[in-house]
Amino acid sequence: MRKPILIFSVLILLFTSCKKGFLDVSSDSKYEADYVFGNKEEINRVLTAVYASLMSNDTYGNAYFNTFALNSDVEFSTFSSELPNVNGEEFRAFDGAQHGPSVQRFWNKQYEGIERANIFIEGIQNSPAFNKNDKDLTQMLGEAKVLRAMFYHDLVVMFGDIPFNTQPSMNLKSAFVIPIRDRNEILSFLIEDLRGVASGMKYAHQTSEGESGTEFGIERVSKAFCYGMIARMALTRGGYALYPEGTIGAMKRMADYKDYYRIAMQYADSVISSGMHNLGKSYRNVFIDQTNNIVTNNDDPMFEIPFLRNGSSNLGFVTGGAVGSTEGVTNHVWGGVNGGMRLNAFYAYSFDRKDIRKDYTVGYWNYDAAGQPQVLTDYTLYNNKWSKLWADAGRALGNQSAGNTGINLPYMRYADVLLMFAEAVNEVEDGLNGSNGAKALDAFKQVRRRAFIVDDHDEKVESYTNTVAASKESFFNAIVQERKWEFGGENMRWKDLVRWNLYAKVVYDSFKEYLIVASMGGGDFMEGSEDYQTLPFNKFFRRIPNPGDKNIYPNTALPIIEFYNPWEATLHPGTGWETATQYVWYNEDTSMPRAQILYSFRGYIKGGPGGNWESLNRNNLPPVRYILPFPNQAIQLSNGAYKNQYGY
Known part of the structure; x- marks a missing residue:
């Protein structure tokens, strides 16, 4: 039996042969066409190549949570030019x-991961070693399908309707231009695909590596995460999206949307009923532990993308307050920080004053x-989430460090599943008076309980939740806000x-x-100024020695x-x-x-002499063009099969 040609170096998805017009998906995990996987150890090694596609700063190590963090009432980056930059990067x-x-790099790496997953899935299913009663093998098959x-x-x-293929490229022969498929067909297929493998998968604490018995835990895909992905995809499938109608497009959702909210409700409930995850850690410790590379398999994080220290992931470098250096060297062990992944200036003032999430999330x-x-x-x-400064001194990366922090990205948290369940129940059962209403209310309360100290639970959890649960609309609005804070x-x-079709109004607002507020600072009190009169434009602060208390x-070292x-x-x-100093x-x-x-x-909306904001009607807003464009290279090499819409 020939050995596989495994090339684990950093290669990208290549689009080749413009002359032929093919979309040639070149994999860095290539096999001879007649190669067959031989045993579990070999199969597991090949699965590692699929995971390796997650660990790129072009995707989940940076771009996913930073480059494509589109502006809203939470994440926010400033732009000071009236015209777009020629680099095309101001997404x-x-x-x-x-x-x-x-956008080219993100596209390439995602399809690289898909190609690797397709090769693995076909290989394991055709292997004489595969047995549907072997939990190790059905687990690995499930992992690859969930990653795909x-x-x-x-x-x-991010892109809407996209090229979709579930076979290795070597099976496509001359048909290398993968057809564009409707996003709803894609999501429906993926949901059913995962429903088919979920029962054969293991929970995080049951996964282990070979004879050593080392627990993979939440750094590998588990049954609970598979359930969670089904719920997430079902809500995407049941939610609103931008479709290519007219110049920019139109926001709509499919007539069968409630069918998918039911699926989301079912599979989010499967996670909850399993009892495999909880919100036992304090909110801040979920993220502080991640900066210290502490992985807990039964708490809030359900799947963490496993990065390597000094090798990948910019979490902690683009997040957290900026940290200056002299010629790339700091006078402490934590190293430099860019701090460019910012929050909206008004975000902090949306929190309840007693909400303990605010003081950890927001940095001043x-x-x-x-x-x-x-x-x-x-x-x-x-x-401030994942700030490098939160790492214990013994875990810090050193005074010359910058990015490649190795901090894991929590791709899905249990808090997300709880709120997805509450949202789905509210939609499917038209409020909380149905058979799942009490459980949905408790799921919502679990998230709120962690956000407030015990002494405030009667007012901020019980009383607040019972009030917002009065109607379907008020509970939905509470979920919109709770997800904003969480x-x-x-x-x-x-x-x-x-997916709620609220993006246009939130961006406008x-x-x-x-x-x-800017006009108020210049002496012009526009309509609506009365809502901001009490904001503390002038603040007083003082620098104090570090109190040495992590709470x-x-x-516990730098002054604050x-x-x-x-x-x-x-x-x-x-x-x-x-x-005190005033600023x-x-x-x-x-x-x-x-x-x-x-x-x-x-x-979408801008001011100044050529601005459009005064012509927009909040009650009849055009959609926000959040959809990203297909990259140039994919269009050029598709021989005319692909084209951009949405006004690109």
Whole structure:
């Protein structure tokens, strides 16, 4: 039996032979056409190649949660030019282009992973070693199918209708231009595909590696995560999406959407009923543990993409407050931080004042090269999840480190499943008075309980939840808000808003919010200004030594900043704060709002002399063009089979 030609080096999906017009999917896990997998150990090694496609900064190591974190009321990046950059990379402002290098790289790596999965799936199913009663083999088959579903689902969410194929490219012979398939057909196929393998899979604590018995846990695909992916894909299939009608497109959902909400309800319930996951850790410790490479198999994270320290993943480098350095070297062991994956300036003020998620998620300061904290005076806030500074000193990457932190990405958390279940029940049963209403309410309460200290549970959990559960509409609105607070900085917000058909209104309102407050700073009190009179434009702070208490600040070495009443406007803090420094939180003192206000949503709505914001009617808004363009290379090499729509 010939050995497989396994090339585990970094190759991309290649589009070749423009002369022939073929879409040639070249795999870095190639096999001779008649090769047959021989035994479990070999099969497991080949499965590793499928996982390797997850671990690229072109996808889940950076681009997935950073480059394509489109602007909203949660994740937010500023843009100061009225016109798009020629590099075509400004996707976050809805102004990217098909020649943008990032979109090409993302596309390539996703299809590379799909090709590897297709090769593996065919290989294991045709192997004489395969036995449907062998739990190890059915587990590995399930893992590959779930990973393939991940790759395809995220392509569908970001690109809409896409090329779809479930065979290795070597089986396609001359038909290398993979046909574009309707996204609903793709999602329906993937859902049924995973339903077919779920029963043969293992839970995270049951997975182990060979004779060593090393537990893979949530760094490999489990039965619970398979259930969760079915639920996530079902909600995508049942939700709204942008379809290519007219110039930009139209938002709509399919007539059978409730069928898919029922599937989401069923499989989210399967995760909950299994009892394999819970919200036992505090909210902050979920992410602090990830920065310390601590993996827990029965808590909130259900699947973490496993990255390598000093090898991959920019979590902790683009997230967290910026950390300056001198010639690439810091005077402490944590190294430099870019801190470019930011949050909307008003996000912090949407939280309940007692919600403990806010103080961990939102960051207000950075560190200069001398290791001193400096207040951020910007139109954004830092996304403090996974900050490199949260790692214990013994786990820090060193004073010359930057990216490639190796921090795992929690691709799915149990909190997501709980809220998906609550949402699905509310939609399917028209509120919470049906047979699953009490369970849905409890799922929602579980997320709320972790967000507040025990002393506040009567008011903030029990009373609050019972109030919002009064109607289908009020409970849906509560879920919209709860997901906003729970998943801040995880690049889930715009995707949720799309499937709820709320993205246009939220983008419009976010632009107006920035514009109104900026105009107030310049002395122009527009309609709506009254809602922002109490914002603390002038804040007082002081630098203090690190208290050494992780419950106050997860890093126990660097000095920190303490604010006086960050919620309300204050003339002066008074006794004990005589040495406090005052700063202007929202740096705007001109009659014309600055460029970052006018152009950060410019692909949809913008201000300035050529702006369109005054012509938009909030009650009749056009859709947001969130869909990414097919990359140039794919279009050129498809021999005319592929083309961009949505106004590209």
